Amino acid sequence: MTSGWTVRDSSGQLLADFIGGSRLDVGRKLVPQRYDAFRLHVSSSYRELFDRALGQILRSRGWEIVRIPARQRADLGAMTSTRAGAHC
Numbered sequence: 651m652t653s654g655w656t657v658r659d660s661s662g663q664l665l666a667d668f669i670g671g672s673r674l675d676v677g678r679k680l681v682p683q684r685y686d687a688f689r690l691h692v693s694s695s696y697r698e699l700f701d702r703a704l705g706q707i708l709r710s711r712g713w714e715i716v717r718i719p720a721r722q723r724a725d726l727g728a729m730t731s732t733r734a735g736a737h738c
Contacts, residue, residue, distance in 0.1 A: 653719050660712030669718075676715050677704045 655676045657668040670676040678685055681703050689696045708714060 653717055655715055656718055657713050658716045664716070664718065665713075673715050673717075680704060680707050680713075 652671075655670050655673050657665040657676060657680070659665055668676050668679050670679060674687070674690060677700065678687065678690075681700065683703065685696070685700045690700055691697075
């Protein structure tokens with residue numbers, strides 16, 4: 651398993667709901683407006699709009715997107731699966 655990315659909140663907790671394979675994947679989960687993944691890679695102006703929206707969200711919540719090691723990613727993923735099973 652490879653390392654991944656997630657969000658660290660203002661208290662230092664890693665948020666399992668936002669795990670992704672790249673910083674961009676995590677950002678797309680945070681931004682309420684739907685951004686096309688392909689256009690984010692090929693259009694600098696489109697990416698700039700996305701980065702601006704993402705930056706505003708992160709600043710307003712005091713969050714940051716951080717890289718996590720594979721082991722920690724697996725542990726966070728297991729926490730998410732356990733919570734999802736509890737709602738059934």
